[in-house]
Amino acid sequence: MAWNLDSDRPIFSQIVERIQTDIIAGKYEPGGKLPSVREMAQEASVNPNTMQKAFAELERIGLVYSRRTSGRFITEDIKMIESAKTTLAQQEMNRFLEIMQKLGYSRSEILDLLNQTLKKN
Amino acid sequence: MAWNLDSDRPIFSQIVERIQTDIIAGKYEPGGKLPSVREMAQEASVNPNTMQKAFAELERIGLVYSRRTSGRFITEDIKMIESAKTTLAQQEMNRFLEIMQKLGYSRSEILDLLNQTLKKN
DNA sequence: ACTTTTGTGTTAAGCACATAATACAATAAT
DNA sequence: ATTATTGTATTATGTGCTTAACACAAAAGT
Numbered sequence: 001m002a003w004n005l006d007s008d009r010p011i012f013s014q015i016v017e018r019i020q021t022d023i024i025a026g027k028y029e030p031g032g033k034l035p036s037v038r039e040m041a042q043e044a045s046v047n048p049n050t051m052q053k054a055f056a057e058l059e060r061i062g063l064v065y066s067r068r069t070s071g072r073f074i075t076e077d078i079k080m081i082e083s084a085k086t087t088l089a090q091q092e093m094n095r096f097l098e099i100m101q102k103l104g105y106s107r108s109e110i111l112d113l114l115n116q117t118l119k120k121n
Numbered sequence: 122m123a124w125n126l127d128s129d130r131p132i133f134s135q136i137v138e139r140i141q142t143d144i145i146a147g148k149y150e151p152g153g154k155l156p157s158v159r160e161m162a163q164e165a166s167v168n169p170n171t172m173q174k175a176f177a178e179l180e181r182i183g184l185v186y187s188r189r190t191s192g193r194f195i196t197e198d199i200k201m202i203e204s205a206k207t208t209l210a211q212q213e214m215n216r217f218l219e220i221m222q223k224l225g226y227s228r229s230e231i232l233d234l235l236n237q238t239l240k241k242n
Numbered sequence: 243a244c245t246t247t248t249g250t251g252t253t254a255a256g257c258a259c260a261t262a263a264t265a266c267a268a269t270a271a272t
Numbered sequence: 273a274t275t276a277t278t279g280t281a282t283t284a285t286g287t288g289c290t291t292a293a294c295a296c297a298a299a300a301g302t
Contacts, residue, residue: 007288009130010259025225036278047261052280069269069278089224093238096217103210104146107239114235117214118228128258131289157248168291173250190248190299 003044011046015054016061023063023074024085031076034064124165132167136175137182144184144195145206152197155185 005014022028034055035043041051055072058064062080066072075081100110126135143149156164162172176193179185183201187193196202221231 008134012259013129021220021223025223037280038277049262050260053259055279066279067269068280069267071278085224089221089226089234090238092217092220092224093234096213097235097238099142099213100210102142102146103206103213105210111232111235111239113210113214114218114232117211117218118232133289158250159247170292171290174289176249187249188299189250190297192248 001043003046005044005046012050012053012057015044015046015051016057019054019058020061020063020084020088024081024088028074030074030078030081032074034072034074036071122164124167126165126167133171133174133178136165136167136172137178140175140179141182141184141205141209145202145209149195151195151199151202153195155193155195157192 003015003018005011019028028034034040037051037055038048041048044051055064055066059066061084062077063075063084064072065075097110101107105113124136124139126132140149149155155161158172158176159169162169165172176185176187180187182205183198184196184205185193186196218231222228226234
């Protein structure tokens with residue numbers, strides 16, 4: 001699975017978003033064990049320190065916790081995961097609508113464009 | 122007019138996007154003169170070198186050109202501006218749909234959420 | 243003619259990010 | 273008991289972004 005990291009933004013931020021999305025999408029089970037820092041660093045072709053920094057941020061958010069020598073785990077708090085999902089979705093929607101309106105699109109035009117794009121496959 | 126620059130991404134990139142959007146939205150007329158580097162730098166509370174870098178990128182894109190000692194101007198090529206508009210819109214739509222689908226939303230759910238948000242005012 | 247304004251270039255400093263190379267203590271695995 | 277693996281911490285190095293402080297040539301404004 002390619003990680004598609006670009007150099008326009010801090011890599012550790014992109015990793016945070018990636019793992020966050022994967023947790024929300026259910027690719028990691030609540031309470032489940034995450035691969036080790038070194039393992040994930042290698043998979044993402046990234047320095048272990050960078051991956052460690054990303055994990056630290058995920059812990060700060062609360063989606064992940066660590067047991068010093070046994071590994072790192074996804075939170076078992078399903079409500080928190082669900083809450084993160086709706087928060088992120090709302091943010092993305094607002095961001096999208098704001099940009100589109102700044103570009104000069106009306107609400108109906110936005111809906112039309114979206115329907116048109118969704119029909120394309 | 123606040124510029125709302127954050128520290129998560131390079132400032133010059135954010136300025137590029139901001140001016141690009143303003144050109145597309147028609148806040149600057151095609152062929153019209155832009156404020157000077159020093160002027161806009163002050164307005165955005167940014168170092169002139171940073172603003173200069175942003176302008177250089179806008180020139181590279183082709184939305185702007187400069188006459189060495191008289192100032193900087195918006196392109197008169199209306200088709201290029203229109204083209205930039207649809208390209209940006211398409212990019213934003215694809216980005217939005219991709220993220221929402223990764224979060225686990227179906228197409229109909231996305232449309233529902235969007236309609237729901239648009240009705241909120 | 244003189245001054246101001248224009249875009250542009252240069253050099254130096256500080257900062258965050260990323261990589262590299264280690265090291266350590268605690269636990270799991272054997 | 274020994275080894276391997278875990279998260280975590282440290283130091284050093286390189287790079288890009290940003291600010292700061294200039295400088296210059298060319299044109300516009302006076």
